[in-house]
Amino acid sequence: MRQFFPVEDLARDERFVQTNMAERMKDGRTAIELKESSAKSRGATKRLTPERHDASDAARGLMHGIMVGEIQALEGAGRTAHDFAAGDGTNDTIPFELKLDMARQAWDEARHVEISAKLSDWMGTELGEFAENTVLFEAACSNDPILRLAGVNRALEGLAIDVFTQMKEFGDVAGDPYLEFCEDWMLADEVTHVKMGSDWLRKVTANDPDRRTKALEFQQVVDKLFSFGGARGESPESSFSLAKRFRELAGFTDDEVQTISEMDAEALAERRAAVLAYREKVGADAPA
């Protein structure tokens, strides 16, 4: 069986259309307020809550993103279980128990794909209705298994914790019993997946501080990417926030949570600056 699968070769049927982060960043449109002071004065929030005028459609879009994210997480965990030989964690090997954890995660993700597909149907979304961003699987393509743990289990699954917490609250406030229930159960799995990543990263790099440092640096790069230009953060301009309590349960330290929070704010500011620069370049503004 083939090892080290490139993102271009992911198997999808004709319903799915894939895109990537570079393509998404070419989109000069934005829903965020471009002047920091104006967001409050307009009283607008982009937080995904039932109070938003476009709440159900925004939730449908996010649910579809979760569904394709689960497919990619399944593929990522499955690849890590298969791509590396069992060993002591050195020389491109991984402990056999880590393989077992990755296999368990793949089983969880497969269940999440089914749940998310059914939730999408319940919300009136067709599979493949939205473009699939392959950025999540790209974080699972490193040749170093420890970088995969940092990218997939800590950054990607950490993002899942944030998103599921927001969706669970959405279902709770809207009174959607299925959404609230399903997100709660999937959230419990995601906390476990992040905890597995946190534990294995520390264990395998216990005698290799350089490798650990590189892995944590890689995680920061991926975390910033997964902020999606400030879609995650504490600003009212962000669709969902950092689920700090669940991240603590999953093995993130207070400092790590604080660092991610600061990177989310940076990502929002950078996105704002990039959009303003683009608008200046094309000489465009919103209609009065």
Added chain:
Amino acid sequence: MTDVSTAASTGRVTVSPTEFVFVKYDANEIAEIVAELAARFDIPNPIHVIIDETTPLAKLSEELDGTGPAATITLHAESGALEDRQHPMSFSADNARESFGRILLRAHDRLRPDFADVPADIDLTLEENAAWDTYCVGRLARLGIRANQQRWRYNHRNRFGFDDGVDAAFDALWAADDLGWAEVLATARS
């Protein structure tokens, strides 16, 4: 601002902007779709379409500057309402038909005497919006314009609740024709 006219219109349809920078949309194509819908709905009024291409959101609204056939209907659409969701920044004629169809039917309703007391779009509550959307999209679907009923059922449930009574009210609104504003609200709350 330059207007784009279309000969295919029952009235005169204008679109602004005439050229798009952020998205790959064609003002003439938009004008033709709106004109075609206006003809199907028997709307003789002049129509002005304003697209906000700077946001990917999908908010829609309509306003009229009078009540008769000479009143100008202005349709506001954020670019996401006309977008091919598989290919961001690209135009989807199907989505444009559903979006413009929905607010053109609202405009058509607003011309009726029994909609005289309907608030302006910006003053509608989320529940009132959802009820009117259900009523409009049900009619669109019967006219053969593509609409995912489950999407609108979910939207309706989010505003009125997740129970069988709400579903029955949704079905009644979806199947309804020729309602006044008070009847739309009464059906949604039944």
